[in-house]
Amino acid sequence: MLDYAGLEALAAVLREGSFDRAARKLHVTPSAISQRIKLLEERVGQVLVMRGSPCTGTEAGRRLCLHVEQVALLENELRRNNPELVPEGQVQRPTLKLAVNADSLNSWFVDAMAAFTQGGNELLDISIDDQDHTAKRIKEGEVIAAVTASSSHITGCNIWPLANMHYVAAASPEFIARFFGGAGINPQNLSQAPLLTYGRKDAMQDKWLLQHGVTARHAPPRHWVPSAHAFVRASLAGMAWGMHPTVLIKEHLQDGSLVELVPDSGISVPLYWAHARNAQAGLERLTQCVINAAQDWLDPIDHRQ
16 A cells, blocks of 8 residues: 555655755644655656755656545546535545647647636646657556647557648748848748758758758757747747747738748648556546647548558
């Protein structure tokens, strides 16, 4: 039988990032938190917390923390469906750790969050990561569910198809005139025109460039802009071109303040929702909110592709 007082302390340390903040959260002393985690580590026979600023969990620590969150989710569902069995106040409001790509978080996923939180008392803890890497966050036990671009099997998870997020290479008319002029778009001028990249994991621009004859060897100069809002603003200001989700720049494409570099050359990224299989019962409502929001905002996945 696991020591749930120790597990509660572990989850608080990993969520808050320090023993002091975890102690304040649980209304105990830091030494009590330290003692609980020490006993838990002795019981499971391995280190669970890497001390530092902030404190982080080992793989085993993260998985135990995820287990605590799943138990809290199940207890919350039990209280909601059978309040006489679990009186109000004896169950903590569960916090669900999710990983979502920035473009989804800045568009359709907000609707999913709003619908979910309006129908319950759960709290959300969102981590931003590239859609090609969020599946790893589930595998490593960092999150309980994620929006991912991976349709392949993830051990211990259920996967639901959502929709396509469509991206286009776009820039301001002034930028296009300055760098492409009358010559049009070709590999030579593409290798010289500055581009925007969201982060080190963002390979969307490079994928589009490769489709248009520009290899990594001739990669253009780039700006690193890790903000969806600033990414669009930088393109509007004529700073560079970038790959934009059409859901975020639809109005700019319509009024001509942004123009697609090569018409009808966009890239569609199929998105999926993955969650821990043993938490399915507690995540059914969230899953439906995510599916509904994605279908309202985005294009259906073409399974023939």
